[in-house]
Amino acid sequence: MAASMELRCWGGDWGLPSVHTDSLIVLAYAKFSGVKLTVTPIDWTWKTLTGTVPELVFQASTVTEPAQILNFLRKQRFNADYELSARQGADTMAYIALLEEKLRPALLHTFWVDAENYASLTRPWFASRSPFPLNFLVPGHHANTALSRILLTKAESPLNTITEVEGKIYSEAKECLNLLSHRLGTAYYFFGNTPCSLDAFVFGFVAPLHKANLPSSPLQNHLRQLANLQRFCDHILNAHFSTHPGSPQPVEETVDANLQKLTQLVNKESNLIEKMDDNLRSSPQHKPLRSDPRPSRDNDQSSTPA
Amino acid sequence: MSLAAEAFVSQISAADPWPENATLYQPLGEDQILLSDCASSLAVQAYLRMCNLPVQVCCRPNAEYMSPSGKVPFVHVGNQVVSELGPIVQFTKAKGHSLSDGLDDIQRAEMKAYMELVNNMLLTAELYIQWCDYNTAAEISRPRYSSPYSWPLNHILAYQKQWEVRRKMTAIGWAGKSLEQVYEDVSQCCQALSQRLGTQPYFFNKQPTELDALVFGHLFTLLTTRLTSDELREKVKSYSNLLAFCRRIEQSYFEDSQAGSSSRGFSKGPSLF
Numbered sequence: 094m095a096a097s098m099e100l101r102c103w104g105g106d107w108g109l110p111s112v113h114t115d116s117l118i119v120l121a122y123a124k125f126s127g128v129k130l131t132v133t134p135i136d137w138t139w140k141t142l143t144g145t146v147p148e149l150v151f152q153a154s155t156v157t158e159p160a161q162i163l164n165f166l167r168k169q170r171f172n173a174d175y176e177l178s179a180r181q182g183a184d185t186m187a188y189i190a191l192l193e194e195k196l197r198p199a200l201l202h203t204f205w206v207d208a209e210n211y212a213s214l215t216r217p218w219f220a221s222r223s224p225f226p227l228n229f230l231v232p233g234h235h236a237n238t239a240l241s242r243i244l245l246t247k248a249e250s251p252l253n254t255i256t257e258v259e260g261k262i263y264s265e266a267k268e269c270l271n272l273l274s275h276r277l278g279t280a281y282y283f284f285g286n287t288p289c290s291l292d293a294f295v296f297g298f299v300a301p302l303h304k305a306n307l308p309s310s311p312l313q314n315h316l317r318q319l320a321n322l323q324r325f326c327d328h329i330l331n332a333h334f335s336t337h338p339g340s341p342q343p344v345e346e347t348v349d350a351n352l353q354k355l356t357q358l359v360n361k362e363s364n365l366i367e368k369m370d371d372n373l374r375s376s377p378q379h380k381p382l383r384s385d386p387r388p389s390r391d392n393d394q395s396s397t398p399a
Numbered sequence: 400m401s402l403a404a405e406a407f408v409s410q411i412s413a414a415d416p417w418p419e420n421a422t423l424y425q426p427l428g429e430d431q432i433l434l435s436d437c438a439s440s441l442a443v444q445a446y447l448r449m450c451n452l453p454v455q456v457c458c459r460p461n462a463e464y465m466s467p468s469g470k471v472p473f474v475h476v477g478n479q480v481v482s483e484l485g486p487i488v489q490f491t492k493a494k495g496h497s498l499s500d501g502l503d504d505i506q507r508a509e510m511k512a513y514m515e516l517v518n519n520m521l522l523t524a525e526l527y528i529q530w531c532d533y534n535t536a537a538e539i540s541r542p543r544y545s546s547p548y549s550w551p552l553n554h555i556l557a558y559q560k561q562w563e564v565r566r567k568m569t570a571i572g573w574a575g576k577s578l579e580q581v582y583e584d585v586s587q588c589c590q591a592l593s594q595r596l597g598t599q600p601y602f603f604n605k606q607p608t609e610l611d612a613l614v615f616g617h618l619f620t621l622l623t624t625r626l627t628s629d630e631l632r633e634k635v636k637s638y639s640n641l642l643a644f645c646r647r648i649e650q651s652y653f654e655d656s657q658a659g660s661s662s663r664g665f666s667k668g669p670s671l672f
Contacts (some may be wrong), residue, residue, distance in 0.1 A: 103459055180594050180595060181585065181595070182591070182594070183590070183592070183594040183595045184509065184512070184595070185593035186514035186587070186591045187509070187513045187515070187516040187591065187595075188436070188512045188589070190512065190515040190516040190519035190520065191511060191512040191515040191516075193515075193519055194514065194515040194518060194519050219495055236490040241570060242570040242571070245567045245570040245571075246567060246570060246571060268511075270576045272506070272507070272508035272511055272512070275505055275507075275508045276505055276508045276509070278505075
């Protein structure tokens with residue numbers, strides 16, 4: 094175990110160590126079990142398109158997928174579920190299945206399929222983290238994967254369109270958040286006083302929803318009403334991921350949030366103008382002027398690390 | 400149907416009592432039905448029996464195409480058609496029949512979580528074995544699935560279904576799994592269920608819930624269906640409390656009617672006794 098393990102994952106932003114659910118799960122579990130990982134963000138490399146994320150490299154072997162990586166770490170004697178009873182282990186499996194079945198489709202939809210979120214948050218972020226020619230490919234590639242996964246797993250017949258399944262996946266996801274909130278109650282962690290793999294999974298699924306500045310999200314609004322789940326995320330971030338509590342990080346965050354809000358406003362405004370333009374078709378001379386500065390401003394803003 | 404419309408209709412229908420002539424549709428029990436559909440159908444039948452709601456089982460070769468969601472089984476109650484266990488549970492609840500009313504919030508969360516575990520692991524594994532294992536697909540699934548149709552429709556429909564399931568497996572990351580890994584997943588799922596059940600008669604002690612119906616439907620089907628290999632059955636059999644659990648539900652909810660009525664419809668051959 095002298096050799097260090099290397100984890101390749103998407104980089105962090107929005108006050109999170111990674112913006113990617115599966116990467117977050119592994120990062121959180123690594124903190125809980127005390128394993129020292131060398132984290133290599135794949136940002137600005139060709140791995141953004143070719144790599145499977147997250148990926149753990151140890152000596153000659155590579156492991157992908159959070160569940161497999163967690164198993165691998167357990168075999169290396171980094172076990173955060175050490176104190177759980179067999180019954181609690183069974184509960185962990187069941188709740189992870191609940192997250193996968195009920196929350197993941199809506200999460201994918203919120204970040205990748207919802208047009209407003211995709212255009213103003215997800216696409217600029219992932220485009221700005223990919224190297225030059227790939228920035229045109231990576232976001233679209235992820236969005237297509239997300240859309241086809243939702244349709245294949247949740248659509249009732251192969252011919253259903255996305256709007257027909259939206260209502261169903263969001264109501265299921267809201268119910269799932271309610272169930273998690275009931276299960277968590279007022280505790281800091283799901284089982285006892287120490288975090289375990291279920292906490293890592295819930296954190297990975299809920300934290301991006303909690304932290305991202307989504308312009309439109311019924312799911313995020315729903316999460317805002319579940320104070321204990323929000324506190325759960327904040328507590329894990331403070332207790333396990335902040336290197337020096339009370340640092341200027343939060344200030345930067347608010348500045349960042351304000352900037353993001355400003356960008357969103359500008360975006361909305363320019364969208365509006367665009368629509369008016371399209372309707373009236375009376376001021377063609379404005380188009381080249383406006384469409385130019387907007388994307389660059391977008392990129393500048395969203396690439397500022399939190 | 401949109402969610403709002405669904406909610407509206409279920410509000411209206413709530414007033415009507417459960418009719419005598421309610422019907423459950425499934426594919427042909429003897430020659431056509433596949434492992435996963437059989438498990439889902441049995442789960443719904445077990446649930447309705449636990450609620451004490453009479454239902455007539457009707458086998459149709461085109462049940463899949465009759466269903467509003469394209470999935471079997473579905474029930475036809477009065478002028479309503481509802482498919483799959485989840486919506487059927489909500490539908491009966493609207494009519495005032497519920498098995499999970501006695502549970503508190505945490506228990507309900509736990510029940511939902513374990514139901515998703517069964518769907519996520521057992522149902523997916525059944526689909527994988529049926530359509531992605533080469534031998535099972537060629538020897539059992541494709542011939543049975545296409546049995547009511549003549550050439551060339553039988554080949555077209557069977558391959559179309561297989562393609563559809565394989566795309567789904569790719570999307571959820573199961574396409575790369577080997578059969579051994581899938582057996583291992585089933586085994587892990589059974590172990591979790593076995594741990595959760597412990598020595599209790601039902602998952603939430605004395606009273607059965609929809610979780611018990613769902614687990615019974617899947618495990619009983621896995622235990623009684625002949626596949627290309629016996630490995631899956633042996634894996635489930637090694638959990639003695641789950642075996643006893645299946646026997647208990649079979650005895651208390653399916654025994655009485657076995658004497659003469661055809662209400663079970665499900666091929667009577669298999670039994671745990």
